[in-house]
Amino acid sequence: MDGATFQALIEGLLSTLNVTTLLLMSAGIVAGFVIGILPGLGGTAALALMLPFTFAMDPVSAFALLLGMLASSTTASDLTSVVLGVPGDAVSTALVLDGYGMSKRGQGGRAIGAVLTSSMLGALAGAFVLAIAVPVVRPIVLAMGSPELFAVTLLGITTVGAVVSGAPIKGLILAAFGVMLSTVGQDPQTGVMRYTFGEPELWGGLGLVPVTIGMFALPEIFDMAVRNTSVAGTAADRIDSVMAGVRDTFRHWWLVLRSAVIAIFIGLLPGLGGSVAQWVSYGHAVQGAKDKDLVGKGAIEGVIGPGTASNAKDGASLIPTVAFGVPGSVSMAILLGAFLIQGLVPGPSMLTTQLPLTFSFVWVLIFSNIVTVVLCLLVARRLRALTTVSGRVLFAPVMVLLLVASFAEKRSFLDVLIMVGFGVLGWFMMKLDWPRAPFVLGFVLGGLAERYLFISVDRYGMGWVTRPGVILLGGLTVLGLVVPITLRIRAARVRGAAEHQQPPEGERADATDAGGPPASGAGSSREPRGST
Amino acid sequence: MAMLQHDRWRGLLRVLLAMLAMALLASACGDTDDGTTGAADDDSPAEEEPEDDTGAETEEPEDEPEEEPAENGDVSFEGETVRVLISQSPGGGFDTYARMLAGAIGNYLPGNPDVIAENMPGGAAVVMSNFLTHQSPRDGTEFGTFLPGVALGAVVDQEGNEFDPHAVNWLGTPLPNVVQCAFRNDLGFETFDDLVESGQTVTVSSTGFGGNTYYVPAILAEYGYGDFDIVIGYEGSSEARLAVEQGEADGICAQGVVDTSPEWFEEGGLASVLIQTGDGTETESIEDVPTWQELDVPEEGRSMMAIADALDGIGRAWAMPPEVPDDVVTVVRDAFETAWTEDEDLLAQAEQGGFPIDFRDHTFTENHVDSITSVEEDQLPLIMKLFYGEES
Numbered sequence: 037m038d039g040a041t042f043q044a045l046i047e048g049l050l051s052t053l054n055v056t057t058l059l060l061m062s063a064g065i066v067a068g069f070v071i072g073i074l075p076g077l078g079g080t081a082a083l084a085l086m087l088p089f090t091f092a093m094d095p096v097s098a099f100a101l102l103l104g105m106l107a108s109s110t111t112a113s114d115l116t117s118v119v120l121g122v123p124g125d126a127v128s129t130a131l132v133l134d135g136y137g138m139s140k141r142g143q144g145g146r147a148i149g150a151v152l153t154s155s156m157l158g159a160l161a162g163a164f165v166l167a168i169a170v171p172v173v174r175p176i177v178l179a180m181g182s183p184e185l186f187a188v189t190l191l192g193i194t195t196v197g198a199v200v201s202g203a204p205i206k207g208l209i210l211a212a213f214g215v216m217l218s219t220v221g222q223d224p225q226t227g228v229m230r231y232t233f234g235e236p237e238l239w240g241g242l243g244l245v246p247v248t249i250g251m252f253a254l255p256e257i258f259d260m261a262v263r264n265t266s267v268a269g270t271a272a273d274r275i276d277s278v279m280a281g282v283r284d285t286f287r288h289w290w291l292v293l294r295s296a297v298i299a300i301f302i303g304l305l306p307g308l309g310g311s312v313a314q315w316v317s318y319g320h321a322v323q324g325a326k327d328k329d330l331v332g333k334g335a336i337e338g339v340i341g342p343g344t345a346s347n348a349k350d351g352a353s354l355i356p357t358v359a360f361g362v363p364g365s366v367s368m369a370i371l372l373g374a375f376l377i378q379g380l381v382p383g384p385s386m387l388t389t390q391l392p393l394t395f396s397f398v399w400v401l402i403f404s405n406i407v408t409v410v411l412c413l414l415v416a417r418r419l420r421a422l423t424t425v426s427g428r429v430l431f432a433p434v435m436v437l438l439l440v441a442s443f444a445e446k447r448s449f450l451d452v453l454i455m456v457g458f459g460v461l462g463w464f465m466m467k468l469d470w471p472r473a474p475f476v477l478g479f480v481l482g483g484l485a486e487r488y489l490f491i492s493v494d495r496y497g498m499g500w501v502t503r504p505g506v507i508l509l510g511g512l513t514v515l516g517l518v519v520p521i522t523l524r525i526r527a528a529r530v531r532g533a534a535e536h537q538q539p540p541e542g543e544r545a546d547a548t549d550a551g552g553p554p555a556s557g558a559g560s561s562r563e564p565r566g567s568t
Numbered sequence: 569m570a571m572l573q574h575d576r577w578r579g580l581l582r583v584l585l586a587m588l589a590m591a592l593l594a595s596a597c598g599d600t601d602d603g604t605t606g607a608a609d610d611d612s613p614a615e616e617e618p619e620d621d622t623g624a625e626t627e628e629p630e631d632e633p634e635e636e637p638a639e640n641g642d643v644s645f646e647g648e649t650v651r652v653l654i655s656q657s658p659g660g661g662f663d664t665y666a667r668m669l670a671g672a673i674g675n676y677l678p679g680n681p682d683v684i685a686e687n688m689p690g691g692a693a694v695v696m697s698n699f700l701t702h703q704s705p706r707d708g709t710e711f712g713t714f715l716p717g718v719a720l721g722a723v724v725d726q727e728g729n730e731f732d733p734h735a736v737n738w739l740g741t742p743l744p745n746v747v748q749c750a751f752r753n754d755l756g757f758e759t760f761d762d763l764v765e766s767g768q769t770v771t772v773s774s775t776g777f778g779g780n781t782y783y784v785p786a787i788l789a790e791y792g793y794g795d796f797d798i799v800i801g802y803e804g805s806s807e808a809r810l811a812v813e814q815g816e817a818d819g820i821c822a823q824g825v826v827d828t829s830p831e832w833f834e835e836g837g838l839a840s841v842l843i844q845t846g847d848g849t850e851t852e853s854i855e856d857v858p859t860w861q862e863l864d865v866p867e868e869g870r871s872m873m874a875i876a877d878a879l880d881g882i883g884r885a886w887a888m889p890p891e892v893p894d895d896v897v898t899v900v901r902d903a904f905e906t907a908w909t910e911d912e913d914l915l916a917q918a919e920q921g922g923f924p925i926d927f928r929d930h931t932f933t934e935n936h937v938d939s940i941t942s943v944e945e946d947q948l949p950l951i952m953k954l955f956y957g958e959e960s
Binding site: 087092178179180181182221222224225226228229239240306360361362363369373376378381383384385487490491494495 | 663664667671685687688694695698699728771776777799800801802803806807809810811813814815816817828829830831913920921922
């Protein structure tokens with residue numbers, strides 16, 4: 037970091053340290069937390085509604101309010117994913133797998149501790165890396181054209197498809213199914229309708245909120261209500277479990293740093309949303325999980341990775357927003373609206389002459405995250421208690437929230453039906469042990485992948501595949517595909533050899549899978565032993 | 569075991585019944601979607617008239633609304649949420665103008681409703697205009713801003729376009745457009761003549777068929793003024809502009825480029841505007857930059873340019889859905905005009921942010937719409953080619 041950047045960093049800090057700014061930030065944090073904790077609603081609507089109130093403020097105050105709200109709603113959304121298995125918004129879905137898995141194993145408190153701590157450390161690491169990277173941020177962003185962005189979307193889909201599910205082929209097929217469903221609606225290139233069946237409400241495609249909460253939240257709450265169990269089932273929780281999660285996170289500091297770097301890199305890319313950052317971080321984190329059997333069912337690495345990413349990406353995704361005017365998410369788009377109204381013009385000046393202002397945004401994010409985490413830790417015990425509440429008690433209030441959330445996005449009753457439809461699909465997938473994560477990521481990234489591929493071919497012909505960035509990212513994608521499949525083939529051979537040597541004793545019961553539904557195909561998706 | 573199964577099925581049944589009840593509840597709450605609630609109710613038999621609404625004269629809530637339309641003073645948006653629909657992705661000029669209006673217009677609508685802005689990008693604004701035509705409630709609680717190309721799309725039966733430019737209720741525009749074509753300086757062109765005479769293929773980024781990022785370079789190229797490779801598919805104007813910064817595109821034709829990317833045009837900047845649409849008399853025209861009306865093109869080309877100029881004259885057009893009661897339309901139009909011309913905060917924000925305002929009311933827009941919808945049958949193949957990329 038050169039002297040001028042350091043000076044800008046300090047100036048940015050000083051501009052945030054005044055009473056008005058801190059009070060507005062606190063107001064934003066409280067509002068964001070309350071809205072973010074409601075499943076499916078997220079902070080985007082709150083940001084949009086709050087926007088007009090910022091018009092009369094100075095830029096630092098306006099962004100203190102909005103960024104405070106963004107940071108706390110992001111963290112609160114993560115918590116609902118962990119505690120109830122209901123993603124607060126589409127960005128938080130990666131935390132459902134292992135975060136909710138831990139809750140089902142009676143380790144809800146530990147998962148909350150881990151997600152909160154990793155979230156805070158992610159924000160700090162994100163800001164730190166960003167401060168160092170400012171001089172090279174612009175060249176990096178400018179080097180990432182449509183071909184590279186397509187390669188990143190492909191990397192995201194295959195990472196999750198191949199790594200996360202533990203069943204690469206099945207995962208990839210479901211990711212492809214998600215991509216297919218993302219094409220519903222009007223073709224952005226030609227305006228032609230695809231799979232809309234003459235239904236105007238489908239012209240804009242299937243809504244992300246109804247699909248996501250239908251796929252993840254509905255089956256879980258439905259299953260719990262039918263079985264009349266709580267999230268944690270009969271698994272006992274430990275009294276000190278929140279602090280255990282905090283300690284886990286510090287123990288995995290190297291993973292926190294790596295996840296933060298991944299999230300920052302993806303957050304910097306213009307046009308890609310936060311869910312990509314969280315999913316790729318998740319994929320990376322679980323690759324190094326100590327106990328592969330627990331992946332997707334409660335591995336601590338699968339909580340720390342995406343937990344770190346969820347706030348680390350926010351600082352980074354400010355950069356394409358302020359420096360290029362291209363927001364990576366709806367939240368950032370709303371921030372951009374506030375930005376323009378404040379008379380600030382997105383452009384290179386935000387990384388040079390206006391750098392103190394840009395850093396003040398980063399500082400607000402840091403402070404907001406710290407305050408949010410402290411706030412959440414205060415209520416963590418009560419949140420953890422939710423995991424012991426009976427499913428039949430939880431069913432009605434959670435269903436109301438899910439219905440409202442799916443209806444509210446477009447005020448469409450069809451979206452309620454879509455949510456229920458995907459809930460049924462998700463329930464079958466859950467029972468058949470088909471991974472839902474690759475499907476959702478395929479759905480999220482399919483539209484982007486199509487757009488970037490179309491532009492790449494239109495602009496460069498087939499020459500786009502020879503660009504260095506594409507080759508690098510493509511290589512990572514191929515590795516992400518080949519390595520897990522190779523490992524599985526090797527594991528199958530080892531298992532086959534073992535079966536030849538030993539008399540058949542029937543299926544080995546898996547004692548570690550407490551709380552979760554019996555997984556019919558689980559035996560085939562587990563690594564035997566010693567596999568890396 | 570059998571008892572357990574029985575309990576499980578009873579539980580399942582209860583859950584299904586509860587879901588059904590919830591779905592019915594959501595359905596009942598969803599009446600605004602088909603316009604059965606909202607401000608339009610004030611024009612229908614008023615069963616629960618709010619007391620002393622806005623201090624205006626109150627009429628007896630009688631049962632004959634169709635015979636005697638209610639006075640404008642009866643229209644109220646109290647307790648409603650008005651949605652401002654934006655046909656482009658966030659971050660561009662359309663978005664900013666719309667959000668400025670969203671922050672102001674609630675002050676001038678009776679009942680001071682909350683106003684939220686919502687982006688609905690896709691299909692060069694066809695997605696939003698179709699939504700406005702078919703799905704927006706007919707009560708004044710939704711109106712939107714979109715690319716004017718959808719009006720032409722409706723005329724040529726563009727696939728998927730179900731917009732009816734004569735059925736919607738136009739509100740006007742805060743600024744008629746002028747499209748500026750900016751090209752990277754590293755191409756070495758100092759004037760538009762340089763570009764044309766070079767014969768070099770120049771890549772321009774575009775959001776899609778039907779939009780001015782497509783049809784302006786297409787018309788220029790058709791009549792020998794530049795060899796443009798138009799790359800379509802960028803999600804919005806901000807992404808298309810970024811492509812120019814990245815070098816993925818050599819240039820872009822879009823309205824307000826000098827306002828949205830001012831640093832491009834500073835000394836030693838990235839790009840220069842070499843040609844613009846219109847005839848130079850428009851508010852947004854740039855001095856010393858040639859207009860396409862000055863170019864030597866055949867009569868057929870001139871008529872295409874005239875259609876394009878009419879489309880851009882519609883500008884950042886705003887409209888309400890069809891079938892909105894007249895008194896509601898009048899109230900919203902008044903509020904719309906007052907917001908753009910008198911709201912001090914909005915005007916200050918526009919000045920602070922460098923967003924010019926040259927308000928034109930709905931009659932101005934309707935005149936341009938008429939000139940677009942009166943194209944001759946034999947012009948359609950050429951229009952399809954130049955505006956929608958479809959060779960006959």
